[in-house]
Amino acid sequence: MKLYIKSYKIISMDTKKDNKQQIAYDFIRRGIIDGTFSPGQRLVIDQLAKELSTSPIPVREAIHRLEAEGLVNIRPYSGAVVLSMNEDEYKEILSTLAVLDGYAASLSFPLMEESHITALREINERMKQSLEQFDFFSFVSLNREFHSLSSKCCENQYLVSQVELLWEKLDTIRRISLKYFSFRAHDVIEEHEKIIKLIEGRSPKEEVEDYIRKHHMKALPKEH
Template sequence: MNTLHKPNKQQYAYQVIRSRILDGRYPPGHKLVIDQLARELHTSAIPVREAIRLLEADSLISFKPYSGAIVTPFDEEAYLETLSVLAVLEGFATAESSRSFPHEKLDELRAYTKLMEEALDSFDFSLFSNYNKEFHKLTYKYCSNRFLKEQIHSTWERLGTVRKSGMTMKPSRMKRSIAEHYLLIEMIEKREDPEKIESFTRNHKLNTLKAFLEDKSSQPKQINY
């Protein structure tokens, strides 16, 4: 007997639109036309409108005067705050995970880092980001605190909602990030003090934040005449 429940029309519309926002197909500022979405999803406008209201509650969609529903624009302050929180959470979770991290999984960490190198060499920054996320998910996988891991997952999702479309680290920061990954693998392999691992992982994340701020400060200021 099949016990799987098929989502209703509102749930389906919510899942599809949400997925398109998070994977970048609908970038920040993208206008959502309800009738067009209804045709694409083979449904009426009502479940699409209800789904958009739910996505507004998730802060994924905003309403702009004279434009209607749009994907929430990039929020720099929210991005910096979220990345700072992620640094703290992942630092602690990775340190806890390191206490019982299986030795045989170290090669998997190295493989993800190697794939990041290959993605950088081919200028596939989206793939680089995906492998980076998988690397970190594995580093804290063996943390026994399930609530903490749920909070990290939620924070990653929030980061995806506030990140600017197409936003990536600069290649110079990507190279340093890869080098830091290899150092973290070495620390886990040697069973170094969890407090050192926590500090290193936290600073690894914060280095990305610092690189973002440095890049921003180096950009020429726009002059309005």
Template sequence: MENQTQTQNKQEQAYDIIKSRIMSGEYGAGFRLVIDRLAKEFGFSAIPVREAVRRLEAENLVEYEKFSGVRVTRIDEGVYIETLSVLAVLEGYATRLASRKLKQTDLDELKDINRQMKAAREQFDLSNYSSLNKQFHFNIAQAAEHKFLLHQMATLQDRIDAIRSSVFMLIPHRTTDSIDEHSRLITMMENQASEEEIELFARQHKMATLDAFKRWSATR
């Protein structure tokens, strides 16, 4: 019989595996998760897998459907737009908090990430570009030193990634403007622009991506 520590460790493993498959798109929207089948694949009992699925349900990545069991959450573009708009507000606030805490070495690292983004764009490696973009904003958010805010942002980002792993694959023309806006944001922080200006600019930066996505969606 499994002890509590073993069950928790296996739950964490099951959670990580299932979540990574959802985030990568291997388990797409509507995909049915059969707990007994997953438990057999992982070599676990059903208990840790069931607990892992409950954690994913709390994150809105899976849902229980009557007569169907557990499925990867079906999320439409309307929810994507709503989620991204909320993230824009939180990201703006996080950038405001971080603006007085980031050191020059931190800003230099942001510049380096932005240069890597430019190289990825030139190679049309939009997957890498998207990963670097997330790293750019994560570095800023982490500097805000606000654990609850960082957790909420990470949860929203996971939800967004579960819908579309890279929005830039749909709106590649947005990549150039995004890099330029990153450069301007760094300059604003180096020049110690007001916290209000920085927050507004960071929010508008995210909303510009959302607006580009809306225009793309309207033309389909």
């Protein structure tokens, strides 16, 4: 009985620790995504711990997770700093996303139902509206929602998780600077219509994958 109680206490303490780390992770990550924590800003562990009413340990562990995701850089003598992205990093992330998202969507499309197609049309319509209202942040969010739904039925969950990670990084960059906002927003909406038609027509996987890859690659900054 004593061993059982001891084991139960250890499990309870570990669970509580994990929950605090998750709360800290969600809080900091959301702050980076929505711009509360700007690029180059130092993340002060003690200050964050105080704000979250926790010890520094869960905050430190959360920051290490964010570093692994490429959202934070831990520098010697400076501590954790919100990562600043440059154009080369943007190109690398977008190029990788183009390949993986195209593949994920090609695996997803054969399993999609009419309700998915209807939802894609609704999202694309909302993208048109956000563009008319010059609501660029909504446009970026809806664009990601469109592509996330496109690969929703993909059964390769590891692939989907990697695609989502790349979307997080890409969206962070686009929120950091409007220079990374798509200069071809109207074309994006038209190409989304083409993607929807490819789903409805049950097009070959290879055609779907190729089209979505090219769709993403067109957003790369033009060489001067």
